[in-house]
Amino acid sequence: MTRTYSNTLLVLARAEWKMRQQSTFLGFLWTLLNPALLFLVLYTLFIKWIGKLQPDYAVFLIAGIIEWNYFSSATTYALSTLLRRRSLVANYPVAPELPVLACVLTSAFSHYLELASLFAVLTLFAGGPHLNWLLLVPLELSLLALICGVSFFVSVLYVFFLDIERIYAILMSAAFFLTPVFYPLSTIGAGRRWLPELNPLTHAIEALRAMAIPGYSFTPGGLAFLAAAGLAAAAAGTIFIRKTSARVAERL
């Protein structure tokens, strides 16, 4: 990454962050309110049922929501980036992935603040830090790569097919239930467990839970699968957005 590229990316990300926060009265608080409300609803609904099967259900649920919400909100927000930034893409020869990356970075920053809050609470009330918290680095890098890859695809497709926004919302609703955000994988029959296990997000959530809940069983192979999926998505997404950049500029 050249210095000019990284400087442009940082300036655009900073601008994106400011615009995002300044356009609403509550600003950054909105990014915390959404997962907090989801946690409240799911915890109230499921504590008596799933809480019996899963110790530390509050932390279990928070870890699931934080990772899910990051993927969901980052890719959904990135989806409309090229259209929202059309004056930039159509008038400056910027690398086409830059505005999308800048957008994803703002979501990542919010996410890291959430994670910092989680680990601060864990340090205060559950003891820590622990050595396995270092797994956070490969976990978050892999997840960021996955989000970038998916964002590159959906942001380009949205320029050509506005329907993608609706389709993606439906897919995300289905994916929410196919991802073990609020239930443990063990509640799914062995014959159907391959479905959530094929989902890279499952492994991101499980890895975070392994760091947050003492004794939580976790297989490193899951993290390797997430890393491979993230790298593949980022590589394919980058090739796709660069190959289609001229058509995107024409369309915009």
Place this chain on the structure above:
Amino acid sequence: MTGENRITVQGLTKTFSLQSPRTDLFSEAKKFLVGRYPLVPLKALEDISFSVAAGQAVALTGHNGSGKSTLLRLLAGILKPGAGAVRINGKTAPLLGFGAAMQDLLSVEENIRVFAALNAVAAGPQYIEHILAETGLAGFRHANARELSSGMRVRIPFMTALHSGAEVFLIDEMLSAGDADFRAAAIARLAELKKAGAAIIFATHDPGQAAGLVDRLITLEHGRISYDGPPAAAPKA
């Protein structure tokens, strides 16, 4: 400084596929995947060849739809040509569209940072102060860009580009923006850059607005060059 070519264009052709109104997902997907569009392709530029030497300023004229903006976007590398080649020798500063990429919710200072980044300039405090002084917007430093008039808005991308160290300037209609004082200052700065070896090409409907700057006129008609020569010898429109 003159002699070496800053811009070389050979046999440039660009065809757009006119878009039908959005219909449904399946029709759009088919168009996207197989590249077939139901309307006749529009040839925006056809067999365009010219070069611009260092220290030369070219006014690009022509009626609306003649291909001026498309040509500038091809030179900037935003669009890809269907045929032909563009060679640019030097750092390029594109100024395409009034206040393009200006962010209404950001302050004037933050917008300067964005435009500096887009022009590959690391905007330190001195650079920011310099641009604020050049644009006459020092008093609006912390004001949101949406509070500026359109003439004031255009100064930020313009002056940021003119102080970016670029050697090739591609300007689309922006010389007609802003008040007379700003235009005079912008033209004076462009004249300095030209003297230092920059190549300038700007699209305009009124080449007379920068008469002292222009060495050459290129007129486009229906995507082809109909005149390329000194302004004084150009046929009257």
